[in-house]
Amino acid sequence: MTEVDITLTVNGATRTGSTEARKTLADFLRDDLSLTGTHLGCEHGVCGACTVIVDSRAVRSCLMLAVQAAGSDVTTIEGLAMKGAGEAGGELSTLQQAMWDSHSFQCGFCTPGMVMQAAAFLSAHPDADEQQIREALSGNICRCTGYQSIVDGVLLAAERIRER
């Protein structure tokens, strides 16, 4: 069994740790860094709940080993609000506020993955239409909403981003 020392950037801060090779990035974030905002649903790459942003791309953190994130820049759900205010627990991001205003979510389990997927997509495609947003979110499963309220929230965020 291999233990590996890794250094990576998480939500703007440099973090170091020692991890077993078999540990996924999701488990490392949750268990070693206590960032439990990242949720684990299926743990084999089907549900999308564990989506985080690695080097500007949405990635399923249950399908990436922690050792593979060494040297990478990782953003988790905890890092979105931080960016707006420059510190933890700051103001909601434009996307988060728009989803709040749209009552996008119910139980909250899929929320972090859905928000991170939408955040990565919107930063690359601020002009996206409803069909493109549905396509981008198609890998994230929600069992409560029927998706309409989620899509509404992302559309509202896109509109607010474009108006800025």
Add this chain to the structure above:
Amino acid sequence: MKLAPVDYEAPRTLSEAVDLLAEYQDEASVLAGGQSLIPLLALRLAQPAVLIDINGVAELAGVSQTDGWVTIGATTREYVAEESVTIADKLPLLAAALPLIGHEAIRSRGTVGGSLAHADPAAELPAVARALDAEFVVRGPDGERVVPAAEWFEGYLTTSRQADELLTEVRFPAARPGTGTSFQEVARRHGDFAMVGLATSVTLDDGTITDARLAFAGVSDVPARATAAEEILAGQRPSAELFDEAARQAAADIDPPSDLHGSAEYRKKVAAALVRRGLREAVDNAQERQ
């Protein structure tokens, strides 16, 4: 759902990677994008003693072109291939198939070589490689070997790669003028594995089909060429009747599986419909590329 304990090697060069494979052989799994391997490890359907992570081998990634061929390094990520101008221009069939692989987050990590080495017969890229007669370059302790697509896929998740060999790159012949392509699939939801998929490539010369390729995904344990249907098309002028005849032949020649997503009989009907759709779109594209 947690991976079993496993050793980990992260070679930085191709020769280091090949040496490690020679040392561990069957005990090792090669980790590229991990989008198929890590689920197998999490479900403990695969329990290698060591993972050889080739993501740090820089020379394995990249897209290049030389005299009529486009070469894609094994660890080229699917989203990178999706954004490649060379692939959009020279390999329209591959460009059409790439956005259908999994979901956006899967393509962030998944690699072209990884999908082709994993060899899921329902996946898009194996059908594309089979349709275009791609060439697989593998490297082992005795040097390099080139395997044609027809000999690469041996069975479900099984290729002719030996335990001490590493897939380093895949070469695709660039589409010639007059060639049109189409990738069609029917899946329960976008992003799911297709119940049936079809890679189509048609070359027209002066209105006559000089070359037709049809490769199915999801109908057998390997991506399957519809050779009898291809022969019906060769030398003919495109028409709805001709496409119907090819579709009937292609559907008659396959023996697809039945599962909870669809019966074998249903898959045959889908296959015939995809042949008609694929040929229509490919011929339209071929006429535009004359």
